Amino acid sequence: MPDTDRRTLMQTVAAVPIAMAAGGPTFAQTTEASGGAANRAPAKGVTRALAHYLVTATYNDLPANVRKEGVRTLLNWVGVAIGGSRHQTVEIAVTALSPFSGPAQASLLGRRERFDIMNAAFVNGVSSHIFDFDDTHLKTIIHPAGPVASAILALSELQPVSGRDFLNALVLGVETECRIGNAVYPNHYDVGWHITSTAGVFGSTAAVGKLLNLDEQQMVWALGLAASQPVGLRESFGSMNKSFNPGRAASNGIFASLLASKNFTSSDEMIEAKRGWANTVSTKQDYREILDDLGVRYEALLNTYKPFACGIVMHPAIDAAIQLRNENQLAADQLERVELKVNPLVLELTGKPSPHDGLEGKFSIYHAVAVALVEGAGGEKQFSDRAVNDPAVVALRGKVTPVVTPGIDPAQVDMTITLKDGRTLHRFIAHAIGSVEVPMTDKQLETTFADLADGILTPSVIKRVIEACWSIESLPSAGEIAKISVSA
């Protein structure tokens, strides 16, 4: 995101300065360590200052727009977790772990089994990443909700947690993981770490620690135990191991905070010490990203939600196709030709003209545009084996012509549809739906949710869960959301 956009966002945030921990770092001090491995002078007090913020920040401190974005993050996460809950990856995890789970403390969303909170958090974290359809903090490519929400929703079934406390913990968890991610991104990601889960452990730890009411020292230790358990390498992308990562980040975070709550000790400087986390896992360390404007600038406001169940590079074209289809009530047999001017990346990443199954469909701009025109959507169902082999979609994809065009950036598309009656329809997309600039509407989030949960929960239960998520701030018990999000 350009800095100008970020500044605009920042201006919408109420300026609520917080008191830093006594003896906390100045940025002159922390900046010393930003030079990477070649200049590893340790920073001072980063872990403690973060812990101080976490244990003192309250729901009442959250600006209204941050609260709202937190609620949207929750709704979107519950939907993707339910949506993934019947996938083979989840079936295997449940089968493997059932004989070892502790008491039936927490629900597996979209299913019937109940596990202890750590195993439940693991499974829900796996489910929510199955379709790669979860929320995205575009600045770091972290999917923030998975590690955090999986952990605290499970805990909220074990102990009383008000909806407001839940939302505060969710925002603080997202804040923690995204800020720590910012501090080491991109070097940390480039070298091979799956940042969603390496930073995610800190997010789940912070959020769980908040709900366990850790004191500052315990929170410092909890963050230290989190730092000791990074999860995930990018090499696993394309296998079940990718979904494993946010799930394990969730359960590791609970493990860390549970131990710290009984005074299991760690270092006081695990994030910033010379041989601490940031220096060990990255050649870049910018501690200002962790501490700057805590309680003023919120990473939660940078969260985005996917409208379409495929790589983001196809989103502008799908968006254009759906807009033109709906506005003109187009039927597939009216169409003569679909031309789209695209950035080179589109054909590099999604240039497969004749996909054979749903997964291949996710790498075919031809299929994506055709199915969007036929069905008016780009959800998981539009990237199924059925959709990819639907005769109407197959016929139409032969009429889709992407043209690499200078000046079109990856966020853009320029689409012209020629109808058999000779008319042409045109749409230029500068920012697709689901971007920070054109966020998904609440209604669109509901539609995605319902689409994902369809066939897993009944329509009346889906409606009830959506309503419960929207009203999280007035719920006496946040665990209620988990309890109703299960299969009958």
Place this chain on the structure above:
Amino acid sequence: MPDTDRRTLMQTVAAVPIAMAAGGPTFAQTTEASGGAANRAPAKGVTRALAHYLVTATYNDLPANVRKEGVRTLLNWVGVAIGGSRHQTVEIAVTALSPFSGPAQASLLGRRERFDIMNAAFVNGVSSHIFDFDDTHLKTIIHPAGPVASAILALSELQPVSGRDFLNALVLGVETECRIGNAVYPNHYDVGWHITSTAGVFGSTAAVGKLLNLDEQQMVWALGLAASQPVGLRESFGSMNKSFNPGRAASNGIFASLLASKNFTSSDEMIEAKRGWANTVSTKQDYREILDDLGVRYEALLNTYKPFACGIVMHPAIDAAIQLRNENQLAADQLERVELKVNPLVLELTGKPSPHDGLEGKFSIYHAVAVALVEGAGGEKQFSDRAVNDPAVVALRGKVTPVVTPGIDPAQVDMTITLKDGRTLHRFIAHAIGSVEVPMTDKQLETTFADLADGILTPSVIKRVIEACWSIESLPSAGEIAKISVSA
């Protein structure tokens, strides 16, 4: 260890070549990747070749001296795990995890509680590292037994595992973690990782996977899930978090292999891929260390056991003191003066003249020599608050004079004791007891074990456990060792 020593050791190992996996790497291929981050051409087939070895290697393939060293590793580990079992660190872990444990599948050594196998493995792994008294692979400073033995002993209470299969799995686990450690040491350790637990996850995964009878593909995936869960940073040294690390490596390894046993997938090249484990966690990758002479050269033969409950730099002096005391039946009041010529490291690391408690005693060469002369030992009891404040020991430590002397290397000491009757006694130690060159005898291992277990198990139970460890190869059920190693 100098290469000459290693060669000598190697010559004692029967040369039993094993067939490599079809299509496995040549060393010319794997060596391409040894140049570090600047030259990250990926190696091929490392993970698969290791998996192939692990799933095909049998107890019958193990040379007699490797079997013997495996048994010694087991005995030593059971002793240190029992010894640490009542420490506050363990009490906290048990209290924190009790409400979340699954079925009572496995014993906590030295205690009464029973946890599910993953939580039991965690606690036993923590216990066994409490006193830093566990075994050491000096080439990497890995403590090999903790992650591996904790994991497979717990599993052996859940499913039938013969003593021979247990010993084979233990050796294979040690082999896996030490070889992977060799491949990235010292860069990996230098940057900040606690190599015992980062490499240890692979060891526990391999050993558990062997006992779960994984096929080659499942073992590949299990190693991938292990690579996704490195544990431990050196910054945590000095806190409970240090003992946390081998415990979590043990439970993570069970977690990885359980999932893989149900076909939870990962990458096929998680160790060696461009964005795999070795490239992500180290700037050095020498894959020959992993694959060279599998089944011929055994890292298990390089394992050593500590005679004394303190840093290795004081071992030569304690060894000399005990030898002179016992040979001459010295009493403290006979001694006029104790001079020792030492390497500079001794005073740098352990130069505290007047320690106040047991922990400070571990950093005082004055105390270590005095207590060894008074009590004839250097165990955990000799580094207790009691021993450090014992008047006879305090008086004697004032008579200990270490002198930094050129030409004395850190493995050596030159001690001269002057008696009040004018006699002088002299001893030069080239290699202390517990080194690879002067290994602990079986009898000494038993003494250490009994000393550690004293006050936790009854003398008759201690005797029974020691006998069970020595006879592991004829035990029908290895889990028996855990079942008898608990408090009445």
